[in-house]
Amino acid sequence: MRILLPIVFILATAQLRGQAFENVVPNQDYPYNHYLALEPADSIRGALLLFPGFSQPVESVFGESQLPNVAYSNGLLTLVIAGGSFLAADNNWNARTNFLLNHALEKYQIPPDKVVIGGFSAGGTLALGYTEACYRDPESFTVQPRAVFTVDSPIDLFEIWDYFEREIARNFSEVGTNEARFIRQRMTDTYGTPEDKPEVYRQLTPFRVNQPDPGNEQYLSEVAVRLYYEVAIDWQLRNRRRSVYDANFLQGSDLIRALLEQGHQRAEFIQSERTGRRSNGMRHPHSWSIVDEVDCVQWLLQILDNQ
Numbered sequence: 475m476r477i478l479l480p481i482v483f484i485l486a487t488a489q490l491r492g493q494a495f496e497n498v499v500p501n502q503d504y505p506y507n508h509y510l511a512l513e514p515a516d517s518i519r520g521a522l523l524l525f526p527g528f529s530q531p532v533e534s535v536f537g538e539s540q541l542p543n544v545a546y547s548n549g550l551l552t553l554v555i556a557g558g559s560f561l562a563a564d565n566n567w568n569a570r571t572n573f574l575l576n577h578a579l580e581k582y583q584i585p586p587d588k589v590v591i592g593g594f595s596a597g598g599t600l601a602l603g604y605t606e607a608c609y610r611d612p613e614s615f616t617v618q619p620r621a622v623f624t625v626d627s628p629i630d631l632f633e634i635w636d637y638f639e640r641e642i643a644r645n646f647s648e649v650g651t652n653e654a655r656f657i658r659q660r661m662t663d664t665y666g667t668p669e670d671k672p673e674v675y676r677q678l679t680p681f682r683v684n685q686p687d688p689g690n691e692q693y694l695s696e697v698a699v700r701l702y703y704e705v706a707i708d709w710q711l712r713n714r715r716r717s718v719y720d721a722n723f724l725q726g727s728d729l730i731r732a733l734l735e736q737g738h739q740r741a742e743f744i745q746s747e748r749t750g751r752r753s754n755g756m757r758h759p760h761s762w763s764i765v766d767e768v769d770c771v772q773w774l775l776q777i778l779d780n781q
Contacts, residue, residue: 495536500577508532509574512542512552513582519549520588520778522771523575523619525557525597528657532556537753539762541592544771553578557596561661562631562678563603568615571604576616590621590774594762598627598701602680602694609693621698621777623770626750626760629701630725631679635661635668637720646715681729691732698740698777699733700770701726704750706759 499508510532522545526534532554536542542552555574560567579586593601605622608615628634638654645651661667668675676682681691703723710716718724726743733741750761 498578498581500574509578510536510552510554511578511582512536512546514546514549514551516549518551518582518584519775520590521551521553521578521582521584522774523553523555523589523591523601525555525591525593525600527593527595527597528557528561529559530556530594530597535594535762538594539765540767541762541765541770544767548771548775550771550774551578551582551584557593557600559660560600561596561657561664563600563607563680564665564678567600568604568607572615579616586617587620588778589617589619590778591619592623592625592770593627594625595627595760598624599629599631599680602627602629603678603690605697606680606690606693609696610690619697621700621774622694623700623702623765624726625702625762625765626704626722627701628722628725629679629681629729630683631661631675632668633683633725640720641716644715647713650714650716681725681732683725683728688732688736691729692736694733694741695736695738698773699730699738700742700744700773701730702744702746702765704746704748704759704761704764706750709757709759 494513496511496513497508498511501507522541524535524541526532535554545552553575555571557567575589578584579589591601591605592598601622601624605619608618612618628637635658638658641650641654642658665671665674665678676689679690682689703726705721705723707718707721710721730741730743746764746766748764748766749757750759750764752758752761752763
């Protein structure tokens with residue numbers, strides 16, 4: 475989930491396209507006190523709020539995805555808030571996101587009903603959790619997002635814990651093993667373990683696989699939902715020794731199944747036809763690039779334009 479990206483490339487991309495990114499700092503004393511905004515030249519049709527992956531800076535989105543560029547060309551204000559080392563949309567995360575998002579809505583004069591949200595990797599986990607919280611407790615939130623999408627995101631905190639255990643036991647990929655150890659320790663320090671604190675994890679996880687009754691996903695009933703994945707099992711097997719049981723899309727498909735069974739008519743599992751690559755050209759299915767940016771923005775605009 476954690477990827478360090480080349481900021482030099484990011485800034486060069488922004489300059490080549492002549493777009494004015496604004497670094498907005500609402501409060502110098504507030505932790506994680508800024509967001510990046512890309513304002514379209516013409517009138518604003520709505521706001522696209524994006525969350526990068528675990529520990530990634532806000533600038534990373536602009537180098538790894540063309541979503542901000544396509545949004546810019548279609549009248550969407552792009553806002554990027556970094557998730558830092560947050561793993562779930564807990565009270566602290568929600569309060570910080572509310573603070574920054576409310577500031578942006580006022581600054582750019584965006585109606586609260588014109589907001590859509592997306593995130594990559596752990597950022598998608600946060601996007602789902604935040605959206606659910608907005609509908610679960612609407613009096614505590616200014617917005618109820620119209621749509622939410624994730625990009626190769628883990629959505630079950632219980633399952634991601636079990637995956638980390640398997641990754642550590644395999645000890646095949648140094649990158650994967652170190653990430654698993656680091657994030658598992660972060661989860662333990664912040665929330666305890668799923669075994670010791672199951673109720674905490676049930677409250678925080680966007681979805682629980684194979685649960686008999688509806689969980690937090692029930693709060694997505696009024697939201698258009700897309701989950702993007704590249705189903706690249708051969709790459710995972712050869713490069714990471716991971717099977718389908720270690721893939722994020724396994725839990726994602728179960729979420730879409732659950733939503734459909736609950737009568738949700740706008741829940742979609744998007745199996746990408748794109749080959750995932752990082753901005754440096756490296757092949758990797760866990761990448762922003764699996765999203766067809768034009769199709770995604772068209773989908774978002776259709777939702778925003780239909781009241």
